[in-house]
Amino acid sequence: MRFLISLAWKNLSRYRKRTIITASAIAVGIGIYIFFDAWLLGAELDSERNLIWYETSSIRIMDSQYWEEQERLPLDRVVENPEVVIKMVEEMNIPAVPRIRFGGEVIFYKDPYEQDGGVPVQFIAIDPERDDRVFPMKQTLESGKYLKSGKMEIMIGSWFAEDIGAEVGYPLTIVTRTRDGFFQTIDVEIAGIINCPNPMINNGTIFIPMDVANNYLQMEGGVTEMDMSLPLQADVEKTAQHIEERLEEKGINNLVAKTWKDLAQDYLAIAVQKRAGSNIMLLLVFIIAAVGVSNTMLMAIYERVRELGMMRALGMKDSQIRIAFILEAGGIGFIGSVAGTIFGSLIVYLFSTLGIDYSWIFKNMNVGYRLTGVMYTVWNPEVVITAFIVGIVISMLIAYIPTRRALKMQITDCLRNE
Amino acid sequence: MSYFKALAYKIKQILGGIKMKKLFISIFIFFSPAAVLMGITPEEILERMLENQVHDTARIEGKMIIQDRFGKKTVTFVSWSRGEDNALIEFTSKYEAGQKILRNEDELYLYFPDAEEVIRLQGAALRQSVLGSDFSYEDMTGEKDLLDSYKVTLLGSEEVDGHDCYKLQLEAVSRNVPYPREILWVDKELFIYRKVHKFSLSGRLLKEMRITRFTRQNGKVIPVELLMEDKMKKNSSTEFIIQKIEIGIPIPEEKFSLRELTW
């Protein structure tokens, strides 16, 4: 067996150019696959973090009816005693904060704005003293100040500010409805502009102090949700279930605890789709390897028909000849896999530090991923190993067919071959 | 002078077949010397105004000219109504052709011919605007509740477009109405509103509605041109124009059925 391996390896150098070209094609395919996967993984990990840190939190408690109707942002399905629930959750060592979510419009006028306008927005009322226990938004403040209780001011995302031409200190009028349904207007000033890595927040969400919202919306202390923070890789389903059980024990039966996965169905759906795209890429790599190697091996075999005949005459069994050629093909695959793995790894390393700036895409399209600017690749050793092995295995499997065809020839015909 | 007009009006009302409650109140007021001496109550003003707007049966052909910062859009329609509770509106302009709105008391249904779909609007969904105009579906279902939902105060008199008007303040007592406060200027002679102001809870003027033209039919004074302006946004208004109105015509029961909607 060892001598077959040695023979196969020596034969690779016979058609150096061809071997290099085929191996290069495999290398490029594998390299691109590794990079693409690392890029996707980076996007996923970043998105998840941005989703949890700025949008959904790890777990959210709300009224069960609210969950059913959340699309319309109802204010009549509230949690009446948020502090009781928050206290209970904090006893479980989980930080929790209340929020009120409501919809409406912001109206602005020429001077100081460039033109008049009105834009539908989502508002979130936060407790400025507590909110950063769960949402680290304070750190994303780009200009101006963070919110303060009691003040008639708001924070807006930088993309939104850019869209309407707003700056710190500019006025805005909020038109919305109270808990009972009365029309309400709130005149506010922009206190701060945040540049949040989550585009959903940067684009269409406005933050307002909780006490102002409570007053103007006649919430009477009720809130629409309580958000909780857990470590990023925590088992959120289990904890959510645990929370619901504790709520039931306390006799609170109308509330549900939803995980970030429940809240971000749109993101999860896209992530799955993109993963499928990645698998298709892998398939393409297979095909490149298969076609390249198959062609090279076919040519190699038909150029060595007489040699094949000689080896058979010398008493080499067909199976041994087959193994020799499969090893040769495997050798091409090996070279391609090594080169591809190195190539792919280098690109991954490069972009894991540099990143690629995609902000122009995220600003104008909702691609589902929660990213605003730079995308970084992330190492995925599992994928690298898989790609490496696949390159070799596919090459070896593919060599089987042309070998079979050649071995069907009669020995005498082989020997007669020019 | 106004006394005789009021008398004539009352007789026509009785002949027109109005509800007993209103009839009774009206007669009482008419024959009550105290009321005649003291002047009219704010509730009565409102009542009489509403009577002009509510018909036993009516068929209307009209249009809405909707203006916003992107431009102007004209929508035409035909509508049938019965009393305060039933109405069927069918849009006849090019892009909206075949779309219908059906109202039966508190239920509101939309019909879209392209999708052959009937949608029931409830709750917060009624807050949506009708075809992008300044009127919402809520506005269509709410008016009749004015007397139940609001406390009415007479603030005095004021002239609007050269007409002497009662100035009424409406403050919400029910929590089911969109505007917590409204001010109405009701023409003292004709009992139609000349102007309405609608306010947000914090007192900001949100909408202004003016009647710019009216007609008379069957002893009623009927507004036929309305302008609704969004006071929060510049260049946002809706003109509501009745081109043809027929009151008291026979309308079959089935006109306001769901089946009729999909026809």
Added chain:
Amino acid sequence: MITLREVKKNYQAGETIVKALRGVSLDVDQGEFLSIAGPSGSGKTTLLNLIGCIDKADSGVIKIDKEDVDKLDKNELALFRRRKLGFVFQTFNLIPVLTAKENVAFALHLLNLSKNEIEERTMSLLKEVGLEGMEDRLPSRLSGGQQQRVAIARALVKKPAIVLADEPTANLDSDTGRAILELMEEMNKKHTTTFIFSTHDQMVMEFAHRLVQLHDGQITKDERRN
């Protein structure tokens, strides 16, 4: 040790059937130095191929070293060739990526011998054929004659019962050819290996100790010399 009885072989050449061998019978003893001669198309290569077990007869009996080779299957034939038969080709057929030594050793690797034994026998045979010092050269750096010597060494290194050579000097000049024939004769004497070669070259025929002539698929002459 080789017995052929009424061996027939036909080929399909397009629409026609070519009768390459029309019932050939032959006996060859151990250690013979035999030439099969005839013009082209006489069937000599076919006969050689059948004895070499790289082709199968349509009918007849072929016994080699008491083995009924016409009854063996593909794999059994391969094993038989591996142990008992050596080949020398007109075009040398060395593996270009292997050195002279590796080409010779190739035959022994198939027999699963130990590394030491392979080394010993290879070097010994290369010395015998006069290629000592050139064992690490690739075929591209050997002359035609040297390559054929390597081929002979390869054929003999496994101590076969028979060596079959198809036109072994056809690609060599007359001097080199003569030298090769002398080498083969020497090997035949030394190892008592049966040598059978096919040829249409007069000089080669003169070397043979026994001459079997074929014409149109039949033996026309079987002459022993010396």
